[in-house]
Amino acid sequence: KWPLPAFPGTVGIVTSLGGAALHDILTVIRRRAPWTRVVVRGTRVQGDGAGAEVAEAIEALGASGLAGVMVVGRGGGSLEDLWTFNEEVVARAIAGCPIPVVSAVGHEIDVTIADLVADHRAPTPSAAGEAVVQEAEALGEVLATKRERIRGALRGSALRRREALMV
Numbered sequence: 529k530w531p532l533p534a535f536p537g538t539v540g541i542v543t544s545l546g547g548a549a550l551h552d553i554l555t556v557i558r559r560r561a562p563w564t565r566v567v568v569r570g571t572r573v574q575g576d577g578a579g580a581e582v583a584e585a586i587e588a589l590g591a592s593g594l595a596g597v598m599v600v601g602r603g604g605g606s607l608e609d610l611w612t613f614n615e616e617v618v619a620r621a622i623a624g625c626p627i628p629v630v631s632a633v634g635h636e637i638d639v640t641i642a643d644l645v646a647d648h649r650a651p652t653p654s655a656a657g658e659a660v661v662q663e664a665e666a667l668g669e670v671l672a673t674k675r676e677r678i679r680g681a682l683r684g685s686a687l688r689r690r691e692a693l694m695v
Contacts, residue, residue, distance in 0.1 A: 540595030545570035549653035556657025579615035601632030613642035632656030
């Protein structure tokens, strides 16, 4: 299991282009971290052959080097609707992905093999959006801490140089 990056520059999404899941994920990312680039690889998420298409999309997006983290999923549905994410080909694609993968399949109580294999399980597509990007306030806090560390390091360097000149 890989940790999720704190501030990914680009988030990859593998889901249906026409589903509510994509809308939910994008809405959360835009609200929390509007500077984040998003790359979407659309695919069918149910029906015959959907598992192979999802696996191919995961492999292609993972190999592209475009994203620092990937969300894979769809909204809720019956067990049959979610079955694509129980297929071995999808599980192997997630397990072999070179970047961290967040599984966002179904809603709350739905659990698939993809959820178990992924680096992180989100109970809903919206929760996946929250998992992959932090709010602007968190970035502000990190930058403030870094600014203080740099300021302290520069002061220390200036003091050492001043002392060296006085000797």
